[in-house]
Amino acid sequence: MSPETVQTIIDDLGALLLFTMILIIAAGQISRAIYAVAAQSLLIAMAGAVLATATGNADLWVIAGVTLAIKAIVLPWVLHWVVRRMNVRREVEPVIPVSATLALAVVVVVMSFHLSASLGPVRQAITGNALPVGIALTLLGVLVMATRKTALTQMVGLFASENGIFFTAMAVTQGMPLIIEIGVILDVILAALVMTIMVLRVRSTVDADIADLDRLRG
């Protein structure tokens, strides 16, 4: 593949990633947000495969495979399992209206592109628009976490945020060292595991959403 083709594909995947992010923000039910983040992870894995073919970097194949298995299949499945098992509230319960969050999201995306447009020479090191898309995804993930009251939606925001980082990391010309990426994914899995246990524990002892507890103040 020529560098131009790769850049076009990465840019298209970036656009789709932003679209899935909008779906996550707009989702009214937790299960839809989970599907959207799974689709997002699938796109990340595809981006990894494209970059692996283009650069001949075998490490990227491994990363794409692990992303597909863990972030697109296992973690969403676990989240769904928790939703079913605990019979948690199905609505995402936004702190501010979804429309306001969407408006904020637009601002974030525009700012991300504006920011990286100001960096002329740097962008050689990163393929296509991966930098602004990555920044936007990371910030929007935080936005989701800040504006939702249920623990599971906060976890979805966290995964989306990390997808943004992975997208940018893959598009750095040389790719990240494999061992580091594996370590990062391992950490994500462990963190998700610990969070899931906490959610279940609070649900089973006080029948409340852990993200909703607000006794500690002042």
Added chain:
Amino acid sequence: MAETLLWVLPLVPTITALLMLTTRDRRILSAIDVGSSAVLFALTLVLAREVAAGGPQALGVLRLDDLGLVFLLLLVVLTLAVSIYTVGWLRQAVAVGNMKAESLRSYFSLVHAFVATMVVTVLADNLGVLWIAMEGTTITSAVLIGYHGHQHGLEAAWKYIIVTTIGISFGLFGTVLVYAAATDVIGGAGAMSWSAIMKVAPTLDPGIVRIGFIFVMIGYGAKAGFAPMHLWLPDAHSQAPTPVGALLSGILIKCALLAIIRFQTIAAAACGPAFPAEVLLVFGLTSVVVATPFILAQYDIKRLLGYHSVEHVGIVALGLGFGGSVGTYGALLHVVNHGITKALAFFAAGTAIARYGSRDMRVIRGLLAVAPIAGTLLMLAALSLAGMAPFSIFVSELMVLRAGVGHDHWVAIAIFLAMVVVIFAGLLHHVGAMAFGGPTPAAGREAEAWSPLLGMLLLAAIMVLLGLTIPASFDGLLQRATGVVVG
């Protein structure tokens, strides 16, 4: 030989963590705990001699220079003190049912896993490994914060894991950006190694490093407890079991500061020292200002200490921001002083809470009458934390101030001084009321246990010593560490 020790160091707590799973006996667990911490301490001293004699030691992704050594020494001293304190604390906690006797091994196992991840953050030369270990500290300590299993602990643990995980994913983004800038110059291999990046740092693209540093500052800053990302800190530090709280406040937030210093040196070389200094000043001042009203209006003694940590990381950031050798030296000294003093304060507070069965400072009255030694130590720690001469924190705060004066940051100094004076008064008011007067009738009057006292006295001795004089060898270490940062 010395290089191999770099890998042995994190292995000691790791193996200990596994070893802990093999027994349920509290005495044996405590013995392994203290023994392992002592071994870690001894190995660090050996390494310290090697580094002092032969410069930085490196093997693979791990590297120990003078800067890392300052933090490593603080880490092993606190770990040892915590282990000694834990012996008696645990006996009491099991007796009153705060800790379940059958789950002690998982507690010890987690504490040592937590220590192992912190050792790696301090030793990491590879910025990716640094990040992985930092997330590792979050995961292990989150479980420990919620360890008591009650609702408040779990709430604090959730807030902690969410805020710091999202925080350090910003840190990862910053790391990726710095890596992208570095691959542009030196190619893929070694572009994540801090020492390799530092060699080419002046040639890195300033634009991308600038964005990278801001991401890192927000990311690791959340972990370090800078305002306004500090919201988890008072909850987590106050809800964790006392020994864990001491580790969190004493050393974990310092590990995050070390990560920030690593990136600060890269950013200073790539974009000039003024840029990272400004960012640090903004976060430092915000933290000092935001913490003040919460310290004054606080009734929960452990939350008070938590907010106080926010103030003190702010002071460290101010020292780094004022910069120069004096500011950096003061900041590093403050890291050590605050770590030692804050751990001591947590220990003493934990002892007081156990006696009165309450963490409300309005209930804790007349501590000196029921527990003279612990009460005195709490007084000393509080006086030191408030910045009273001749304790160690006074010395380092003075250095930070002097650096500010030297660089004409008058506004920052004015705000800093005003807040320090207010906090001084507030803290003395709180602690004076706790220490003096007639004790509450409900207060426990049993004799003071030896092991918590021993752990506290160890820290108090260091605190007093560092206030009176800085030993020549330690001064040399701090000078060289300052050299690593200032260049």
